[in-house]
């Protein structure tokens with residue numbers, strides 16, 4: 001069975017990517033199997049560029065087929081910020097808590113208690129021989145200043161997806177999030193492309 005590496009250092013993404021790929025006939029492993037690898041340099045201008053940069057970089061580092069994800073939150077009243085800078089919104093040493101605090105601060109500065117927002121995800125797969133497959137997904141909703149729930153990761157406690165009025169992404173089960181999320185949708189498309197390649 002071909003080995004595929006889930007090439008991300010974000011444990012929340014690993015969980016969602018592993019779940020979405022579990023039914024496929026591949027030996028899906030995490031980056032942890034390869035020890036401490038230096039971070040990829042995510043200097044692309046789009047989610048798609050960064051996903052491909054990471055997949056190609058980790059494919060080189062591991063010698064195995066890799067799947068990478070680049071994703072983020074776009075908030076309408078902040079003109080689409082934090083966007084591709086979502087992981088480092090609060091600065092170089094940012095984590096989920098400081099990024100969320102920064103987001104709340106920016107919304108308050110803008111004088112609003114909620115805003116339309118969307119999550120975006122680009123996925124890239126780079127095979128052992130360099131062949132590339134890509135997929136994208138989007139999830140629309142609202143950001144509100146009242147956090148709820150402990151599932152998911154990142155901005156999920158503040159993101160109210162349009163499919164579940166009154167619940168945040170952090171109040172959904174993994175299966176519910178996969179059905180509607182940017183990553184779930186992108187992974188579904190990628191899984192179909194991977195399966196088609198197996199035939």
Ligand SMILES: O=P(O)(O)OP(=O)(O)OP(=O)(O)OC[C@H]1O[C@@H](n2cnc3c(O)ncnc32)[C@H](O)[C@@H]1O
Pocket residue numbers: 007008009010013042069070071072073086087099119152153154155156181183
């Ligand atoms: O680059 P890798 O190693 O994959 O991990 P990362 O966390 O740095 O990932 P990104 O560079 O793609 O940044 C994405 C950020 O966007 C946010 N994000 C993406 N998808 C999310 C989701 O499903 N729920 C909540 N926040 C999400 C979260 O803050 C992530 O850290």
Ligand SMILES: [Mg+2]
Pocket residue numbers: 042087
């Ligand atoms: Mg990153």
